[in-house]
Amino acid sequence: MSDKHALPATLTYDPVTDRPQEECGVFAVYGSEDAGVLTALGLHALQHRGQEACGIATHDGSRFHVERYLGLVGENFTSADMPQRLPGNVAIGHVRYSTQGASVLRNVQPLYSDVRGGGIALAHNGHITNARVLREELVSNGAIFQSTSDSEVVLHLAALSRKSKLTNRLSHALKQIEGAFAFVVLVNDRLIAARDPHGIRPLVMGQLGDAVVFASETTALDMVGATYTRDVEPGEAIILSDGEMRSERFSPARAARPCAFEFIYFARPDSNIGGRSVYEARKEMGRQLAREMPVDVDVIIPVPDSGVPAALGYSEASGIPFELGIIRSHFVGRTFIQPNQDRRDMSVRLKHSANAAAVRGKRVLLIDDSIVRGTTSLKIVRLMREAGATEVHFRSACPPIKFPDFYGIDMAGQKELIAANMDVEQMAAKLEADSLAFLTVDGMYQAITGGPRNDRAPQLSDHYFTGEYPTRLMDHDRSLSAKEFQLSLLVDA
């Protein structure tokens, strides 16, 4: 009999811990009286890039207006008085997946600061890899930080720059930072959009009537009805001022090397990156996987929703039927109480349930876009067996993930990456799969870029699989060589 006085076990749904988390999306409009309203719509289309917080800043010709909230765009930027609350012809916006806990509103973007000559509002997707080094130096010189966000160093560098023009001060700041970034910045009524020297994070430009629009993904251009013009180039800053557009470089010209994971998981399938359809790339990764790693099964079953395009591609190339063998609930049940008498792990069922009609008595191939820690994968393999699958095979539509990211993706640490700690055979045993295989690195390149990896100048940021990082990692190297330095003495509520 159960002990009524013991705290009941709880049953937590945990996909968050088993899936990399994109940290941000940005959007901006220059030259439309609807700038604030359009930015809300654009951010809604980028909501998959960050659901914990959102913010919009506008400039009305004389003053800034900033609103920042925890929660979704659709919960916070839909009231009828938005045009009055966020007036102006220029706007920037941000969605964020906060890694520092839900309550830290002070880290929500756009960040804002009064500076000599006016004000700067800034939204950032990515990660500055020398932010801690810069911050330590700034604090030591008397700077006061309002957040623990790496993005704030840009504000300080611009504030401290002795250049006379404010836009020049921002360019001055951009030259001092390293890493991956897509910035949209309001400098009074001027808009600056800038992308990191390697083009790791995506940033596209579009046209909407007379207005210019910037977004992390093309799907946000589609949402507001803008037409895609071009990608912002690596190391390029595009400045809109007094109705004129000009382009500046703050680093040498270089081919973009976009993050492979945008293609694999983060970007919406209806977006294009560097002109390549994300949906097509994913299907092709599935087709390539079928060619590289065939298996004799009765049905192809995607791990929903992210495994669906690759599974369609695999089915197409292999001729094996595609079935919805797993039903995903859209009602999130973060934590339920685990029944006392139940000895199974029920947590997977809160989100996924087996469709026995498609599974029972079949040899099943599960396709997922990637395997990070493998914890959910194991639960899904077991779910298939409980539903009557006679064999359960597993394929990952990307290569084994062996190295962490330092460019704004909150993936597990290296110790938790299953592929960093086991070979494929061990992983198959761990996942209790009858077979396990991964797409090869060259297969991935083939699917995304149409050719093999150029090892001297790789076309993608593929450090997850190769360990080759496109930039120096100054903060990281520092904390490995010395003891970890603390970002702030403040423990926030």
Added chain:
Amino acid sequence: MSDKHALPATLTYDPVTDRPQEECGVFAVYGSEDAGVLTALGLHALQHRGQEACGIATHDGSRFHVERYLGLVGENFTSADMPQRLPGNVAIGHVRYSTQGASVLRNVQPLYSDVRGGGIALAHNGHITNARVLREELVSNGAIFQSTSDSEVVLHLAALSRKSKLTNRLSHALKQIEGAFAFVVLVNDRLIAARDPHGIRPLVMGQLGDAVVFASETTALDMVGATYTRDVEPGEAIILSDGEMRSERFSPARAARPCAFEFIYFARPDSNIGGRSVYEARKEMGRQLAREMPVDVDVIIPVPDSGVPAALGYSEASGIPFELGIIRSHFVGRTFIQPNQDRRDMSVRLKHSANAAAVRGKRVLLIDDSIVRGTTSLKIVRLMREAGATEVHFRSACPPIKFPDFYGIDMAGQKELIAANMDVEQMAAKLEADSLAFLTVDGMYQAITGGPRNDRAPQLSDHYFTGEYPTRLMDHDRSLSAKEFQLSLLVDA
């Protein structure tokens, strides 16, 4: 220039108005010390049947415990003290789509009443078609109603019954009501599960160790790990008392005639109804549609998510590729401000966006499970054309919906049903589709039951398509013949 003082136009996402709404799901457990906890898990699996409110009642051997909330199960029944708050070995639960506005907590179920001999708690899926007639009579005899819910008449009929045993009083009440219903009722520590005389609404029984479980759908049995025993039969009441189970009939034996829309749209694809897999039925409707209504196109595109199984079936039968040509956002944006300068209807984009890579330059066939008003269908046809489709055809995986429901489904009124007011050609023009076709009634029967419609004893409740209602419609006939009678003089906040 826009008038800053005018109220800005708002941009509302409206799938709710273009999709029938199931009004409820029920779940019950008898004989487990985890009854309350299991009921929460079971209701989570039934959340798709009603998202506006939820409630659980338990009996601890001497007293009842009831908690009812607006909102989702996962928001309300997950705290660690649930076993203390909802103690007892017997529980019933309810999820509800409220048609009377979000704030009417007094209508949320389970309903409860003290009666002579104890108490009754009751949860109901369906609709009692003579509830208003009964209510009028009860009020005229001095009964005081606490809700405007049709379910409350059952409580009053049981309270007023002069039978000596409480369970007999409930049976007495069940004999007086007409319509569609699946009831789970606590009469003190006894549990009664009852299904309407025609088996219109679903209700299944399962076993979990020594405990007996009832649920609207088999997926909820899977969630808690229970095994399916059988369906509750039409007109049957199953009574669990003192550890014993017995079955009673309150109407003559008759084959079940389940609601066709459970197969078409409402039930989860991983559920079985009357032993038939819902997923398989939907795929087969797609295959049948391909056979009946072929069309020469390049790609099959489902209207997500409900059109997916039928589209897979159509693709399979026709050999035409299946593509995710429409991406659905899972972030609900109910209302956004419409930009002033935009002349397009952007509302569809808040939920659906075209995946141009799969659509551009192609002849497209859209497949949806059904067409109710046609308003969303039109928007999606336009979305496809804007994305570059050269032709856009449309197929509905169920027959034309011409008649309203009176059994608990909140579908549009007859005036709003597009198929009740136009022929197929007119509808195609209205939807701006290059062609439009519907599954035939016999094709639907073939897919669901494996044979044609038996016109003398139809195997399904198919009044949506045929106008043949399985029961009398006493309230409805009364309000057509006389002036509509008012349910309550109270206008609720």
Added chain:
Amino acid sequence: MSDKHALPATLTYDPVTDRPQEECGVFAVYGSEDAGVLTALGLHALQHRGQEACGIATHDGSRFHVERYLGLVGENFTSADMPQRLPGNVAIGHVRYSTQGASVLRNVQPLYSDVRGGGIALAHNGHITNARVLREELVSNGAIFQSTSDSEVVLHLAALSRKSKLTNRLSHALKQIEGAFAFVVLVNDRLIAARDPHGIRPLVMGQLGDAVVFASETTALDMVGATYTRDVEPGEAIILSDGEMRSERFSPARAARPCAFEFIYFARPDSNIGGRSVYEARKEMGRQLAREMPVDVDVIIPVPDSGVPAALGYSEASGIPFELGIIRSHFVGRTFIQPNQDRRDMSVRLKHSANAAAVRGKRVLLIDDSIVRGTTSLKIVRLMREAGATEVHFRSACPPIKFPDFYGIDMAGQKELIAANMDVEQMAAKLEADSLAFLTVDGMYQAITGGPRNDRAPQLSDHYFTGEYPTRLMDHDRSLSAKEFQLSLLVDA
């Protein structure tokens, strides 16, 4: 050192448990287009009679509108759309101190019910002493109760009455109940105001232009600018219908016998009861106390705020200076964490602090309106000593409270009443007071009525002091003679 793992002690402010609680106030308007708005203002003036919940019902000529909330009037009935939300020329309202826990919204008044011939909305101050007996009989006959409130029996009695006119059915119901009550009732667009046969609870009538107003206290008439007409008489029902007023009796004519505690504590000092100023009565109780129970001290210090008028009277009659020796905080701090190292009881300080300048080195006389349990009294005596008082004497401006109330006052049970369990000397020791004395019963009568108690026909309901209850106590006698019967099997959340 403290144990960091131990639950820290909490520090709770508890005046609520040491002060009788009035349970309700009522207000009503007939014949003003502002009926709802005026009722909100009137209820605000009666807020001291109940702070846990409030509600207003109006009738717009064809339908009822009811809004009920937990919380204060000023938090719930102030929005600009009130006239639209609560339309009509007739309104009733209620403020409530709920004894059944904050969350039981179903017990908040006005109660409402559809009945044969229309609807009834009802608000009640007081307590029906045969409500349980009536309820048991009603439930046994099939009635379903929506609340555990004693007031609901009136709705059922009226609903079941076979009288043809609805107002007659209400009168029929009033004849069957016993106890103390002031009712304001809407029967469709008619207003009925009724007071119990002994006039225990107060109810006054006023005129505001063409409109008629009813209220528990005259201060609410002042708030809306109405002029006092007269008290509703004991056993009288005043009916306003079709613009006409008529008076009916449902019990024999009898002099009112108002509750003594309205004069002592409950009513606002600026109200009049039966023509007597409450403020004047309280001052006179203080003067009388000075005459009856003199003491040689340096200063008179009221226990704020309720002891102030009596202390002013005592000071006036004795010539001893009145000083604000205790400062009361208006910021409620229900629960704070008790510091680990502190051994004093700090809870009293959350609400009261000593004004040492008025106390140090002085012989102090504390005056309070009454002593119920004595727990706060003790803390205040200690507070005075800590602040440097050389002697601390205590006087209660009413006689010793020895008997509980059954007419709607939530006073402590008899076991907790200090005067029911100790003689004056024991009480003085318990309160650590240098002397203690109470006003005599005749002194109280003298102060309130201008003469001694008429023992054959007491002019007040004075059972607190005498044990002579003005009515039978049917429910109470029943539960003493048999085992306590349970009101409901439902344990509410």
Added chain:
Amino acid sequence: MSDKHALPATLTYDPVTDRPQEECGVFAVYGSEDAGVLTALGLHALQHRGQEACGIATHDGSRFHVERYLGLVGENFTSADMPQRLPGNVAIGHVRYSTQGASVLRNVQPLYSDVRGGGIALAHNGHITNARVLREELVSNGAIFQSTSDSEVVLHLAALSRKSKLTNRLSHALKQIEGAFAFVVLVNDRLIAARDPHGIRPLVMGQLGDAVVFASETTALDMVGATYTRDVEPGEAIILSDGEMRSERFSPARAARPCAFEFIYFARPDSNIGGRSVYEARKEMGRQLAREMPVDVDVIIPVPDSGVPAALGYSEASGIPFELGIIRSHFVGRTFIQPNQDRRDMSVRLKHSANAAAVRGKRVLLIDDSIVRGTTSLKIVRLMREAGATEVHFRSACPPIKFPDFYGIDMAGQKELIAANMDVEQMAAKLEADSLAFLTVDGMYQAITGGPRNDRAPQLSDHYFTGEYPTRLMDHDRSLSAKEFQLSLLVDA
């Protein structure tokens, strides 16, 4: 008839606009394991000094913990896990009346900043009169401000100071600011308490066992059981570090010149300032007023609650009876809907009602602590006449307020100060009073300091009455001589 479509007039209670607002209170503890818990209790005792926001910062030996909230202390710092959430032996706290709108959480104190060598948390009562000038210079040198609070300049000055020890850097900052201030500051685990060079704002020190406590008022020492040690001196900084206390001066020794309004209105009556009981000072102002400005009336009636002590003093000195002629509601009703048909201004009644029994037929003298704009005074005079007073005289227990404050008191601007714009006769007419008189400046000095004003070295900050400000007003002079400079370009939500 009323126009149903017009927005109904609202009825707003406005004492806030007619009463000066103290902006802050501070509290600090050094050397107690209960530091956080004691600070919550201390702040509760200072709640009258600011009700819009509150915050506590502690240091646990290695890190800071800060929690800041909108709302009352009792609403935010009472949960049982406070000792875990705010650990450490040293704590500072702050209550604030925010003048910038309720939502500006970024302005709530304690402010915090990482700096070279550690961190600084700071709480401030008062106003820095050269904050804008300093801020402009700091921003121009690249500083980024996180708030618009004047207090933040201190953080920046300390962060930029090149002194090596952190406490020295804070002293360096204190030397650069002007105005009125009481600071409690955590510099890592050191506590610094500092008071402005003129001692305008109060700050006292107490002892609690081994711990040292600082507070804005002595009543907060009483709350936590600490004994008063002494006032912090003007221009003194007391530093607690490594268990040692030392005192430093950052300005020349000078007698304190406390703000007269602390005695008149702000401080709690049970506090002492500079050894003088506030309650005694107020009573004495009343006695002095009776001597200076006698009048032949029947009753003395205080404007509650702040006029009570002066009215008691006036009554004592004049021999005229003191009566509670106005009853104040403690239930705030900020905004109610004004009835359509009512032509009176009902707003005063939401807070004050006449006690006719004490007023009718009497010649009344109203006593208030001060008259700022006179709007409420006028309403109260009318209230007395409506209640039947035959004459209504008015006396202010402080001299006429002719000049605004710049030291942290949010009083009306000079244009709104009635005494700055009218002579006494005009004011009497405006207030519709039969006579009006004010305490003289020397009378006020007599009551507070025991002697007349020393014109060469006034003992109080009395600029309200005399226009003699104790300090330069650099920001103010600058904005008068040039155009007003803007604090920030950001319009906050």
